[in-house]
């Protein structure tokens with residue numbers, strides 16, 4: 001694992017955006033795994049700005065989002081379809097046919113999961129996976145206790161996650177109980193992984209992810225088993241043993 005402690009959330013975002021930008025410039029037909037949540041928001045802003053000012057193109061790229069709530073319409077402001085549309089898809093030239101987000105309203109959710117997994121394989125797998133980190137160690141919506149062997153599946157959100165995400169909804173009751181998520185086995189097959197975490201609330205999870213045992217009770221610990229993972233954190237999310245890098 002390469003751990004980079006940045007001076008601020010802004011620098012975490014700048015570095016993440018640089019990695020995505022270099023990737024698509026070197027390999028225009030890159031397959032990206034994309035994350036939602038509060039943390040990557042500034043990275044998406046910077047990528048949109050880079051597209052506008054420097055013309056970095058995503059026309060040949062493909063993207064797969066990590067997850068989506070079950071039961072939210074894609075025009076619901078808290079759906080991840082809506083998030084991606086607002087923050088990234090509407091601002092760059094990634095073709096609509098090449099943007100994949102799980103359908104949380106599919107009549108057969110099991111089939112939707114199998115299909116999603118197959119589409120990722122058909123595109124040759126994910127080249128660069130962007131991840132956020134839940135305070136309880138989740139990546140995507142893979143909650144503690146999820147088998148490392150799982151592919152895309154329907155998951156039950158824990159109360160901790162529903163509480164953490166309630167800030168985006170009117171209240172916690174409105175946060176869906178279920179979501180579709182790429183599995184840990186889907187994520188770990190990505191060729192390169194970049195995880196972003198910022199803020200003091202994430203420090204414990206960051207420490208456990210990097211130094212704790214590899215265990216299904218802390219999903220992000222699986223990243224220790226991957227050969228090309230970069231962890232981008234700000235000072236607040238870091239802990240004493242990590243030396244600061246420029």
Ligand SMILES: O=P(O)(O)OC[C@H]1O[C@](O)(CO)[C@@H](O)[C@@H]1O
Nearest residue numbers: 035036037038039131132133134
């Ligand atoms: O960046 P945030 O908002 O702290 O979220 C962390 C993680 O939690 C989720 O929002 C799911 O709860 C993920 O999408 C994200 O990676």
